[in-house]
Amino acid sequence: MSERDFDIYLSLLxxxxxxxxxxxxxxEAELRDHLEERxxxxxxxxxxxxxxxxxxxxxxxxxxxxxxxxxxLATQHRRRLIMRYSVASLCALGLTAAMxxxxxxxxxxxxxxxxxxxxxxxxxxxxxxxDAGALSSKELAEARLDQILPEVVYDQFPFREVxxxxxxxxxxxxxxxxxxxxEAGLDLEQPITLHVTNVPASAVLRLVLDQAGGxxxxxxxxxxxxxxxxxxxxxxxxxxxxxRTYDIRDLTEYDxxxxxxxxxxGLLTEARALEQTLQGDQLExxxxxxxxxxxLARLIDGxxxxxxxxxxxxxxxxxxxxxxxxxxEGSIAPDSWRARGGIVGNITEVNGILFIRTTHNHHQExxxxxxxxxxxxxxxxxxxxxxxxxxxxxxxxxxGGFRPGGFGGGPGAGGRGFGRERPLPGVRQxxxxxxxxxxxxxxxxxxxxxxxxxx
Amino acid sequence: xxxxxxxxxxxxxxxxQKTLRQASGNLVRVEAGTLYPLLHRxxxxxxxxxxxxxxxxxxxxxxxxxxxxxxxxxxxxxxxxRYAGCVEKMLCGVLVTEPRx
Numbered sequence: 001m002s003e004r005d006f007d008i009y010l011s012l013l014x015x016x017x018x019x020x021x022x023x024x025x026x027x028e029a030e031l032r033d034h035l036e037e038r039x040x041x042x043x044x045x046x047x048x049x050x051x052x053x054x055x056x057x058x059x060x061x062x063x064x065x066x067x068x069x070x071x072x073l074a075t076q077h078r079r080r081l082i083m084r085y086s087v088a089s090l091c092a093l094g095l096t097a098a099m100x101x102x103x104x105x106x107x108x109x110x111x112x113x114x115x116x117x118x119x120x121x122x123x124x125x126x127x128x129x130x131d132a133g134a135l136s137s138k139e140l141a142e143a144r145l146d147q148i149l150p151e152v153v154y155d156q157f158p159f160r161e162v163x164x165x166x167x168x169x170x171x172x173x174x175x176x177x178x179x180x181x182x183e184a185g186l187d188l189e190q191p192i193t194l195h196v197t198n199v200p201a202s203a204v205l206r207l208v209l210d211q212a213g214g215x216x217x218x219x220x221x222x223x224x225x226x227x228x229x230x231x232x233x234x235x236x237x238x239x240x241x242x243x244r245t246y247d248i249r250d251l252t253e254y255d256x257x258x259x260x261x262x263x264x265x266g267l268l269t270e271a272r273a274l275e276q277t278l279q280g281d282q283l284e285x286x287x288x289x290x291x292x293x294x295x296l297a298r299l300i301d302g303x304x305x306x307x308x309x310x311x312x313x314x315x316x317x318x319x320x321x322x323x324x325x326x327x328x329e330g331s332i333a334p335d336s337w338r339a340r341g342g343i344v345g346n347i348t349e350v351n352g353i354l355f356i357r358t359t360h361n362h363h364q365e366x367x368x369x370x371x372x373x374x375x376x377x378x379x380x381x382x383x384x385x386x387x388x389x390x391x392x393x394x395x396x397x398x399x400g401g402f403r404p405g406g407f408g409g410g411p412g413a414g415g416r417g418f419g420r421e422r423p424l425p426g427v428r429q430x431x432x433x434x435x436x437x438x439x440x441x442x443x444x445x446x447x448x449x450x451x452x453x454x455x
Numbered sequence: 456x457x458x459x460x461x462x463x464x465x466x467x468x469x470x471x472q473k474t475l476r477q478a479s480g481n482l483v484r485v486e487a488g489t490l491y492p493l494l495h496r497x498x499x500x501x502x503x504x505x506x507x508x509x510x511x512x513x514x515x516x517x518x519x520x521x522x523x524x525x526x527x528x529x530x531x532x533x534x535x536x537r538y539a540g541c542v543e544k545m546l547c548g549v550l551v552t553e554p555r556x
Contacts, residue, residue: 027491029507029514030468034487036513037469060487069492 137227144172145202156191170201177232184217184233249352252320332365458528465519
């Protein structure tokens with residue numbers, strides 16, 4: 001662990017905090033102070049700098065979990081929820097009451113704690129953005145749509161009225177594209193019947209749209225830049241495309257020599273030490289030792305090559321660009337791209353800038369994808385450096401594998417979910433409701449919904 | 456407990472953690488991951504207030520109790536004493552008494 005890793009940890013933490021930049025800076029400064037103080041103490045006890053940094057960071061714990069707790073607290077204060085506290089939530093409070101504070105019943109603390117407990121139990125956290133600043137109108141609307149509604153009852157309620165109700169409850173602007181909806185032959189007054197508990201507003205929206213649209217005229221919604229939720233037919237929405245530019249030069253025109261030389265040399269030394277250990281081990285002569293030896297030799301060659309500037313897998317800028325385009329086309333709305341036989345989507349590259357035409361939602365997914373790539377290329381090795389004589393494992397935290405542009409396409413590059421759908425927990429739909437494709441809740445395609453916990 | 460640690464003087468996060476540990480005879484060990492969100496919550500609830508200080512080139516955030524925080528602390532301390540007293544009364548029949556020498 002070096003000082004640079006220390007800084008990386010803190011900036012990663014700051015990035016994960018989905019708060020206003022003022023708050024983020026403040027928390028980062030506070031935590032930095034804590035860590036540095038602890039560091040001084042450990043150094044005073046005689047640890048080396050590396051040991052002290054490693055210990056302090058380990059004690060500090062998981063950055064992602066910490067960031068989540070901060071973000072959750074902040075958003076609780078921002079939201080105006082119309083929640084009815086069920087008995088179940090209050091019982092759940094009993095568990096959270098076992099916090100640092102005294103074991104006295106903190107009745108005045110109930111609201112915040114119950115919310116925190118209920119929230120953390122019921123749904124996956126929203127994906128942290130790499131470049132989160134203050135929430136935009138769009139993000140705010142989406143956060144509001146993520147609110148859990150304890151109970152929703154619509155009994156033969158006209159379609160149009162459902163949105164009025166949702167608008168009030170979730171505090172978002174919802175408009176219906178009447179022309180598109182009516183053109184598709186849908187009746188705005190059609191009765192909706194629904195009874196669900198503890199689902200996010202967005203899920204309720206989907207269920208209602210499913211009921212109303214069915215298979216013949218599927219309906220969908222999108223949140224536009226102004227934070228307005230627009231409900232329309234899928235067909236109409238898919239024609240709502242805009243062109244946006246993405247500067248990808250940082251992802252394609254980089255120079256591999258920017259990998260800090262010292263770090264590489266350090267890794268090389270440890271890898272060689274591992275090789276020595278392997279050779280002196282009782283495994284000598286076994287198939288396992290041979291395989292590990294071969295792997296290690298290849299690893300060392302590769303490290304050597306990169307360290308001395310002869311990258312074995314050096315790609316040209318053009319190749320990296322093509323890889324990136326293929327990645328985008330392959331993972332985000334693959335059927336929409338004209339290059340793949342679709343109708344509306346298009347990507348053109350000019351001088352390191354991508355001009356992409358697609359829908360709002362897809363643009364958002366693309367932005368998240370690029371954000372992931374950028375995060376990975378900046379902080380490749382937060383994991384502890386390889387410990388030389390520890391078992392037979394290959395060195396962990398090896399930075400070489402995370403270069404962008406080396407991807408050949410395929411989804412989930414950042415290990416995040418790109419879809420904006422969430423699975424619907426505990427949803428019951430009454431049978432025989434008009435417009436539903438059979439009983440049972442709609443199952444969106446599974447997305448990797450939980451963020452990998454970063455050490 | 457955090458409130459009680461702040462009762463006599465203002466402290467910053469790391470010091471609060473340390474004091475909690477020392478004052479409790481190493482029984483109470485709060486992780487930073489629990490402590491800081493808690494401090495921020497208390498701040499939002501106006502039980503404590505914070506100010507920044509630049510001490511020796513480093514920015515440091517000091518916390519102290521507000522009037523509301525003091526009230527809350529004494530209320531809680533009161534409740535605790537009553538609770539503890541109640542438990543002791545119930546248990547005194549069960550507690551082993553000192554042998555008379």
